[in-house]
Amino acid sequence: MCSLSGTQTAVSDPCAARRSPYQLWGGCFQEGPSDVLRRINDSLTVDVRLYKQDIQGSHAWARELHLSGYISDADYEAIQEGLKMVQTEITDELSEKGRLSDREEDIHSVVERRLQLYAGEAALRLHTARSRNDQSATNTKLWMLASLPLLLNEIKNFIEVLVKRAETEIDIVVPGYTHLQRAQPIRWSHFLLSYAWMLRDDVTRLEEQKKRLMQCPLGSGALAGCALAIDRVRLAHSLGFTDVTPNSLFAVGSRDHIVEFLNWASICGLHLSKLAEDLIIYGSQEFAMVRFSDQYSTGSSLMPQKRNPDGLELIRGAAGLLLGDAFAFSCVLKGLPSTYNKDLQSDKEILFRSFDKLMDCLKVATGTVSTMKIDSGRALASLESSMFSTDLAHALVRRGVAFRRAHHAVGVVLQRAATLGVDLRNMPHQEYIAICPEFGTKEDIENLFSWETSVEQYTSVGGTSKTAVFQQISQLKDWLEMKETIVYNNNTKS
Template sequence: MSTDRYQLWGGCFEEEPSDVLRRLNDSLPIDTRLFKEDIQGSRCWAKELFTSKHLSYEDYVKISEGLDKVEKDIEEELKQGGSLKDSEEDIHSVVECRLFKYAGDTALRLHTARSRNDQSATDTKLWMISSLPRLYSALCDLISVLVSRAENEIDVIVSGYTHLQRAQPVRWSHFLLSHGWALRDDATRLEEQSNRLSCCPLGSGALAGCALPIDRNRLANSLGFKDITQNSMFAVSSRDHIVEFLNWSSLCGIHLSRLAEDLIIYSSREFGIVRFSDQFSTGSSLMPQKRNPDGLELVRGAGGLLLGDAFAFSCTLKGLPSTYNKDLQSDKEILFRSYDRLLDCLKVTTGTMLTMKVDPEKALKSLEPEMLATDLAYVLVRQGVPFRRAHHIVGAVLRRASTLGVSLRDLPYQEYTDICPQFGTEEELRGTFSWVKSVEQYTSLGGTSRVAVDDQIKKLRTWLTKDN
């Protein structure tokens, strides 16, 4: 075998892997990202070998000091060039090769009773444990912006939509908070993953466990895990934590996509309710007047890509036999890609929301009297008319207004009473045609009245303060 690179295997091989296999097999460009976690795992593994009397103190010191130097070297190289030029196939081989340069034959003792199977699984979990809080923080930042806007713009009233048709007037804040609550649930789900994630696979070997007596609980504790995996075959093959994260990412991406879609619609000239800042808009190469919401369109598109990655990895896992198979190597590529994409989407959405301007006058113009049809039905309900009958009565009123070519507001009072005498006095009837009065009647928890929206704001602020 070639001595050009440091390999963790190959003693019984007479030929080198083909170039095309190496291109498919070598993962260093991807798993370089795990160099800190790989070194952290190696430090703790060396410590456990020493504590369990499988490694002398002198060798433990050499390995520990060598790993410190390797970590410093890699950090410097990545700062300067952004990638490693080593010829080894993965980050595990790179770390051990570089350790050999500093610690000599002592470095060959580091991998005692350890496999890349449990090593890689441990590295990935360590990376997730340290990295997922950044997503959580970015989610909280976006929710905080939504809550602040809801508080500041609570008097803005807009059309609420179902089926993309004008439905009922709502506070703009109520719309914003509807997305805030979805994202709050995303943050809660992300937190819930932490306990299942914090289960250490190191010490499971290739699949059968560790042949040397070690204390896996002590090892897990030194790495910052809360528990250990209870079955070595499960430990090296399970990627449930990655599937869970990818599925979570796709759901969060869907929530961001729906928010983006709403804002894109509201930013169109036909609506004109919002205007995005130059920082989060782009122009057209042909039409000088264009202001395109490309940032949010990319966020909307990313929702599909996140969903695709989640589905793709589940398909990879579906037909695998027990324990480790090389197919699992794709876990990190998809994990990192989804993580980076979602983090960028959260930041773009937050920036867009933070710098966006709302036009209350345009929002008001989107309202029309027919949106108060349900309010008219409630007038009759308060007079004792059953709602289903009231619904049909207001339907008759709408038909009559359409026949006369007038709005509900301009329909003569006599027309109302001719259809149903229980509409009350003309003053009471005309008082129904108030946007503020309309939204203020929805005082139940979760409603769009000021008091109900204030309650939502307070609850989300309390949650943000508690968890941050």
């Protein structure tokens, strides 16, 4: 019987077999790889995270080989039962130790070597017509299909928090800023919902990636396809995919779906960073409009009075790391020749790192926003009469004054008020009339100086009036109700 390269130990000696590294290649090699090469080549510490997907794909591949007549009933049953035992074994070991002690270079080798302990000679038939190239590509897609919905649900939870706060705090008016200068009064709810809409778009963008993830690479071999008469469509459907990759070279070499995800993660990270920056500013002692809970604040090792928004600062910093990962992986891909090259092995490390970082950032952001307190009195005190300037201009426009004239007239009003050392509310009526008679009566002007009146002007869709804000809340609630638990696999609703 032919011997399997890299496997010098008989199956009857399982203890010795566990001590011997098992590799899926090496028949024409007389020496093993150097220690330094193994350090940069071996990926088990990273791709161990794919063990369930590797076993899932192996179940499906064995089933397809059996249905196509390439393995016997007995071998098929031995492989399937053996894979179940391998999964239980690895799950238990990871649960107990947090890692695997195997000496193999990757998770594919670990699964196959452990399978041989349970299934014997039948295990040697599992890799028939399969390559680690299409196997790894399939595993990664399966992992993404199972894991990305966790991000989607976390974003959905965050949106729910924002919408709930917007609904209960709709009467709070705060300064709106441009260039970080006080600009116009807005509802606090309007500010919160601006981020809900950004995140809603993030959900939509990530969901759009599903169609491309649902193409199964398995059955593409190393690069040329499968030489056996298997049914790739049937195989794909058994794994929950809806379609197959149309070209084997494309299937094993493309990492566009990972580039797409990393770019998406960087956009989502930018949104979280922007929110973090706003809240950090609003939480500073100079603004003091929000206060963060103890759960999402930290102190100083030297200054006892400090309350630092470290969670938000870490989110802000993480956005740069997510952007860096997206750029770094694109640099890895740039200029690679077609099909599989070992450079691609870095895909999973970057994918997992970005996924984990973004998931943590979303949870911290959700927790911070859900527990923070808004000081409505401080927000109201931060409003100043100069923020009525646009309202004065709009009042003139409603009385027939051309906007450019109105804008200039209000500028003159501001200059005159500064000269007199008064704010807009206290400047004498005759001063207004001297600048522009269309300002009307004293009562007409006084009626403009109401923050509630100011925000209630903006009734158009997307505005900051109560009606417009409630319309946004209603739209987001309807969208949230349509979003059941978001999943991608074929066993639950999507």
